[in-house]
Amino acid sequence: xxxxxxxxxxxxxxxxxxxxxxxxxxxxxxxxxxxxxxxxxxxxxxxxxxxxxxxxxxxxxxxxxxxxxxxxxxxxxxxxxxxxxxxxxxxxxxxxxxxxxxxxxxxxxxxxxxxxxxxxxxxxxxxxxxxxxxxxxxxxxxxxxxxxxxxxxxxxxxxxxxxxxxxxxxxxxxxxxxxxxxxxxxxxxxxxxxxxxxxxxxxxxxxxxxxxxxxxxxxxxxxxxxxxxxxxxxxxxxxxxxxxxxxxxxxxxxxxxxxxxxxxxxxxxxxxxxxxxxxxxxxxxxxxxxxxxxxxxxxxxxxxxxxxxxxxxxxxxxxxxxxxxxxxxxxxxxxxxxxxxxxxxxxxxxxxxxxxxxxxxxxxxxxx
Amino acid sequence: xxxxxxxxxxxxxxxxxxxxxxxxxxxxxxxxxxxxxxxxxxxxxxxxxxxxxxxxxxxxxxxxxxxxxxxxxxxxxxxxxxxxxxxxxxxxxxxxxxxxxxxxxxxxxxxxxxxxxxxxxxxxxxxxxxxxxxxxxxxxxxxxxxxxxxxxxxxxxxxxxxxxxxxxxxxxxxxxxxxxxxxxxxxxxxxxxxxxxxxxxxxxxxxxxxxxxxxxxxxxxxxxxxxxxxxxxxxxxxxxxxxxxxxxxxxxxxxxxxxxxxxxxxxxxxxxxxxxxxxxxxxxxxxxxxxxxxxxxxxxxxxxxxxxxxxxxxxxxxxxxxxxxxxxxxxxxxxxxxxxxxxxxxxxxxxxxxxxxx
Numbered sequence: 120x121x122x123x124x125x126x127x128x129x130x131x132x133x134x135x136x137x138x139x140x141x142x143x144x145x146x147x148x149x150x151x152x153x154x155x156x157x158x159x160x161x162x163x164x165x166x167x168x169x170x171x172x173x174x175x176x177x178x179x180x181x182x183x184x185x186x187x188x189x190x191x192x193x194x195x196x197x198x199x200x201x202x203x204x205x206x207x208x209x210x211x212x213x214x215x216x217x218x219x220x221x222x223x224x225x226x227x228x229x230x231x232x233x234x235x236x237x238x239x240x241x242x243x244x245x246x247x248x249x250x251x252x253x254x255x256x257x258x259x260x261x262x263x264x265x266x267x268x269x270x271x272x273x274x275x276x277x278x279x280x281x282x283x284x285x286x287x288x289x290x291x292x293x294x295x296x297x298x299x300x301x302x303x304x305x306x307x308x309x310x311x312x313x314x315x316x317x318x319x320x321x322x323x324x325x326x327x328x329x330x331x332x333x334x335x336x337x338x339x340x341x342x343x344x345x346x347x348x349x350x351x352x353x354x355x356x357x358x359x360x361x362x363x364x365x366x367x368x369x370x371x372x373x374x375x376x377x378x379x380x381x382x383x384x385x386x387x388x389x390x391x392x393x394x395x396x397x398x399x400x401x402x403x404x405x406x407x408x409x410x411x412x413x414x415x416x417x418x419x420x421x422x423x424x425x426x427x428x429x430x431x432x433x434x435x436x437x438x439x440x441x442x443x444x445x446x447x448x449x450x451x452x453x454x455x456x457x458x459x460x461x462x463x464x465x466x467x468x469x470x471x472x473x474x475x476x477x478x479x480x481x482x483x484x485x486x487x
Numbered sequence: 488x489x490x491x492x493x494x495x496x497x498x499x500x501x502x503x504x505x506x507x508x509x510x511x512x513x514x515x516x517x518x519x520x521x522x523x524x525x526x527x528x529x530x531x532x533x534x535x536x537x538x539x540x541x542x543x544x545x546x547x548x549x550x551x552x553x554x555x556x557x558x559x560x561x562x563x564x565x566x567x568x569x570x571x572x573x574x575x576x577x578x579x580x581x582x583x584x585x586x587x588x589x590x591x592x593x594x595x596x597x598x599x600x601x602x603x604x605x606x607x608x609x610x611x612x613x614x615x616x617x618x619x620x621x622x623x624x625x626x627x628x629x630x631x632x633x634x635x636x637x638x639x640x641x642x643x644x645x646x647x648x649x650x651x652x653x654x655x656x657x658x659x660x661x662x663x664x665x666x667x668x669x670x671x672x673x674x675x676x677x678x679x680x681x682x683x684x685x686x687x688x689x690x691x692x693x694x695x696x697x698x699x700x701x702x703x704x705x706x707x708x709x710x711x712x713x714x715x716x717x718x719x720x721x722x723x724x725x726x727x728x729x730x731x732x733x734x735x736x737x738x739x740x741x742x743x744x745x746x747x748x749x750x751x752x753x754x755x756x757x758x759x760x761x762x763x764x765x766x767x768x769x770x771x772x773x774x775x776x777x778x779x780x781x782x783x784x785x786x787x788x789x790x791x792x793x794x795x796x797x798x799x800x801x802x803x804x805x806x807x808x809x810x811x812x813x814x815x816x817x818x819x820x821x822x823x824x825x826x827x828x829x830x831x832x833x834x835x836x837x838x839x840x841x842x843x844x845x
Binding site: 417 | 558559658672674675702703704705706707708711729730731732733734735736738755756759760769770771773774775776777778779781783784785786787788789791792794807
């Protein structure tokens with residue numbers, strides 16, 4: 120399904136520099152120490168101290184133009200909240216998000232509206248994300264008209280191009296969302312996101328609700344679009360296989376913080392943080408010949424985000440935890456793995472964990 | 488055991504409600520723990536009747552884990568519900584036998600079925616919150632199953648329940664007994680359901696997407712725990728999932744289902760080393776793995792699973808299959824291509840997924 124898109128469709132609103140994917144190491148989006156706390160409503164007659172859910176508790180990362188940053192973690196780790204803050208659905212309690220160097224908060228309404236077209240989102244459930252009473256034509260045309268990205272006379276042609284680009288037939292525009300299968304609906308939401316010529320798309324679990332055979336279609340489509348349009352993705356998912364497939368860099372989140380960031384290959388082959396290792400080794404591998412490998416089975420469950428553990432958030436599930444981990448909070452710092460690659464890891468005991476990993480490597484040396 | 492029930496209670500989904508629990512003579516030859524013969528389930532709907540499983544046959548041996556893999560709507564869950572006679576009102580078994588230990592479950596009376604269900608065969612569902620009763624404590628629900636089937640004494644049953652909850656990994660089993668399902672996390676609820684399912688030491692447990700809703704680390708814990716108990720008790724298991732990774736990790740033998748039919752059956756090692764049906768080949772080629780090399784390109788299977796497949800003749804995968812020819816429109820037979828390795832494709836053994844990717 121190679122895109123046969125007219126070249127004038129590409130990069131029209133991409134601000135000039137986006138010709139080649141990742142041509143420069145220019146930072147497109149910068150997230151600086153964002154936090155999001157939600158108040159917990161107390162059912163008690165005598166409410167005590169107001170409690171808060173620390174959904175995101177100090178997350179920072181940069182995304183370079185044209186790259187894909189994968190954000191992984193278990194449910195409730197705050198990865199979706201980060202994505203929603205990036206596109207402005209939710210405002211951070213504190214911290215800053217810079218898009219092309221300009222902070223999103225404190226932006227004037229008109230400027231914000233313009234920026235919104237650059238930051239788009241694809242959601243997990245494509246059916247819930249589409250208005251059931253609108254035809255696909257209107258779903259795609261309305262945002263373009265509202266944001267004046269296309270003249271009314273061009274809309275027909277643009278809708279046709281978008282449908283073609285995401286692999287839907289021309290006649291799809293006259294149909295309603297319920298007439299499509301899950302995979303096709305996700306193609307519609309992708310077309311809608313593309314309609315505003317965005318530079319960055321936040322993909323929040325875009326394939327989790329789809330069947331295996333359809334997931335590959337959508338993942339390949341996202342990759343092709345990235346190449347054609349020089350798009351930048353923040354790819355949020357708990358399906359690690361999909362994240363590995365599309366991402367160049369991966370950030371692992373645990374309980375509201377990032378515990379490890381590195382290039383995708385390095386995170387999946389040589390994870391350094393004990394939590395990353397557990398998460399990755401817990402993924403079932405579709406190859407029975409290695410099923411008797413030693414797997415690091417995590418203990419316990421993720422603690423509540425209301426009562427965050429002291430010190431390192433992972434210490435009570437971590438086999439390498441020391442007294443220091445129980446009192447002091449580790450911050451991301453650079454470590455080198457066995458292959459000489461750099462990871463940013465928030466852990467005091469990377470060396471101990473790495474020594475153990477050397478004896479029980481999970482993904483090492485396995486190629487398909 | 489042979490006391491006929493008041494008819495109001497007899498609600499056999501197959502509509503026959505025959506009170507014979509002895510099974511029929513023909514089945515005595517079955518040496519498998521569970522044998523499904525030519526099972527056809529039909530559902531009635533406003534849009535017409537649909538055959539959801541199309542005369543499928545398979546077996547499970549003692550101590551074996553059979554994996555059933557397929558995408559949503561392929562009939563894998565309906566198969567498990569039909570085995571347990573738990574089909575919804577609009578579904579019924581049109582044809583076939585479900586022989587457990589040589590006895591046809593579909594012909595059993597309700598009373599003798601109740602002896603088998605829960606004790607000899609139990610089931611773990613995907614949605615634990617929907618499967619647990621919200622108005623009873625965890626302890627009550629786990630104990631109830633034990634009291635009905637194995638240990639009528641309340642105190643002893645309670646002790647067994649606590650022990651079981653501990654074995655499935657509930658940190659404070661005594662305290663958990665007093666809790667209501669809503670007070671537990673998703674992983675903990677799933678453990679409670681597994682404790683209920685395993686509390687009577689069943690000979691066969693059916694795990695239908697038992698860990699699909701859970702995070703991978705919790706899935707890993709729970710699957711390991713089930714496997715440990717399964718091996719200790721020499722239990723058989725039917726593992727139903729769409730996750731081919733889980734199939735590869737857990738199964739002894741695998742059935743691949745597509746659109747209501749079994750398209751391939753093989754030993755797990757054989758299946759992943761040498762998949763024969765194009766659907767299986769493409770399914771494996773379409774699944775991203777964390778150990779893939781950087782330049783791997785996923786193979787997308789074109790189209791999607793047909794929604795109404797009961798009227799399709801011939802190979803049901805042919806619209807999506809890169810190798811399909813006109814000959815595929817003719818009904819396909821399940822053939823044994825290699826010893827113990829069956830596939831329902833006339834091209835099986837002559838094509839590989841790598842060719843299909845081009």
